[in-house]
Amino acid sequence: MLTLTYEYKLIPTRQQVLDIENILTVCRKVWNFALRERKDWVNSRKCRVDACSLDQEYIIQPAISFPNYHIQAKNLTEAKRVIPELGSVNAQVLQQVLRTLDRAWDDIWKRGFGFPRFKKHFRMRSFVFPQLKGEIVKANHVKLPQLGWVNFHVSRAIPDGFKVKQARVVRKASGYFVMLSLQLDVNVPEVPFHGHPIGIDIGLESFLATSDSELVAAPAFFNSLHSKLELLQRKLKHKKLGSNNRRKLNSKIARLHQQITDTRKDFHWKLSHHLCDRAGAIFVEDIDFRTWAKGMFGKHTLDASFGQFFNILSYVCWKRGVFFAKVSKDYTSQICPECGALTGKKGLSIREHNCPECGYKTHRDVAAAQVIRNRGVSAVLGSHATCFKSAEPLFSVVASQVE
Template sequence: DNPDYYTQKKTLPQLKKDRPWYSDIYSQVLQDVVKRVKVSFDRFLKGDSNGKHTGRPRFKPLSRYRTMTYPQIKQDCLQGNRINLPKLGKIKVILHRQIPEGFKIKTVSITKKSERYYLTLSLEDKTVPNIKPDINPRSITGIDVGLKEFLTTAKGEVVAIPQHYRKAQKRLRVIQKRVSRRQKGGKRRLKAIKQLSRQHKKVADKRKDFHFKTANYLLSKYDVIAHEELNVKGLSRTRLAKSVLDAGWSSFLSILANKAENAGKLVVSVSARNTSQDCSSCGKKVPKKLHVRWHNCPHCGCRMARDLNAAINIKNRAVGHPVLKAQLTSYATAGVAEKPTLYRDSG
């Protein structure tokens, strides 16, 4: 019979007898490993909640297995600056912030990143209601992400692209050469690998910080933010792959959506088809190649930056989004004298 989640869990007691060192690992941590394998294969075969399929799960050697999770934990495990974990005992931790009153610790995960260990606590408070979007549909913008500028809003605001990876590339190249030249298995090679890992983490942390600050800036100004649906996976296979991955669009849009949900605001995605080609003033198609950065419509005389034209088109398309349509209707019935005009923007 093919192994499944339950048969694999049943083999764990015998596994501890055959390999006594497994007894040093907490039983629920081992069970969670089996669960992670099941989730990985389910996403590969059936897809996730959005129907997207991941790649075939691969064997993870010791060097690539970086996270262990306690699916259940005692509520009094955290005392001051120490956490008491089964089989590991009391460990000193640095808390970034105190746990809010009334919240319960559901899971605890320990992750190793660049020779440092990070503790992640999953919290729950059933008395906290779900935040429903309560938005002003007039406070809307569209954003066009790009490689020349990180993003342009429908009002012409521009956020410069920082290019964290490209700025660190020279330093990374030097360390990578150092790794390649040293003997495999040697202490000096291991030291160089750790140095390379720290440098990559520094780049990733800078990018993440930039994404959070940009998301906060947009959400402080607008209630509704529209963006185009991006095929980042496809773009990462083109000659622009390095720049696309350095920008981290997927990560940014995910952060933006999560922050908006927590703030009771709305992020919607619209079709990316011809957002740069269609004129935001008259709607006629004005073909232009990628290197052409200026929109000049021969039909209505509209002239503006290509990215601004795309951002306005994205904003205009968002008005047709079902959630925003409902908000517009409720906004109108609430006694607003003037209906919001969102289909035209002078830029």
């Protein structure tokens, strides 16, 4: 099953905007109530019966089970009879809110995530219609439950044969968007190793370096607008809570953050296609960027958003039939890509690789990218590629034998 997600900008009417905001408000209230219910149950089981606090303590009867998704969904159905506001929103939308909370609760222990947070007014930004029936898209209109036919900007056509399975409405600083999940019942084989391989080494001086000696400068998306953002945030602290001026200034700050995010993502997409134009196989380092974000260069690392770039690059490679793989990151800057000799650690001030064994000289990031490429080819081709060097004719002979 092939699944794609296409995002379009909605052009809703005034009444549809009010309906969207009402749905987001009810979803936020359901989320907060369900989370409060779960936290109260946990707090009531925190201490022993003979060691309760003398000041205050949560008391919930022992016979009451933990309020999981199924219990809360059943209680939601019963609550609709006495709370008319809940009946104003599609039932499946509210059920998806409870499902999302249930996944977030499980991820605390399964994936080491933080505790789910209560949502303020602008923190509940999206909701999902999990099932769509009938004709969904017609010309520049999309039919959504409860909202009816909504105009949207057709930035790209939906591929032939794909069916729209669900829709997510998202509120951003620049307006409302719809994310359509498209499915096609086909089996997509994995991309085999083929063509010209390149290795990619990421860094701070340059955004990345390739094994073909290409250096891409770091755009510094956040730093370029940091002074403007600081000025707006300095003004914000003097605005009165709940005032219209504070709301307008918050909107400006949100638009600026979205501009940074959109510019960064656009750069990642274009760079990924640029790399795929020049390679049949791409190898990158297997890095945990969470540790990078905690170091002295954390701000620059988060600004570059290497994790997002690798995710986009892997998707573009899959879409365009380019082989993509990750290799070990260890000692990539301490090995000569030409002869394989250990050259020792290099300080950040040393920007050139100079091998004392074979005399090979190149930029240190390019040398690391060539080591990554050699590791990737060796891992894919096995012992046939252990002697792989930068020479293209040798690779062509090995690759032709594998094919």
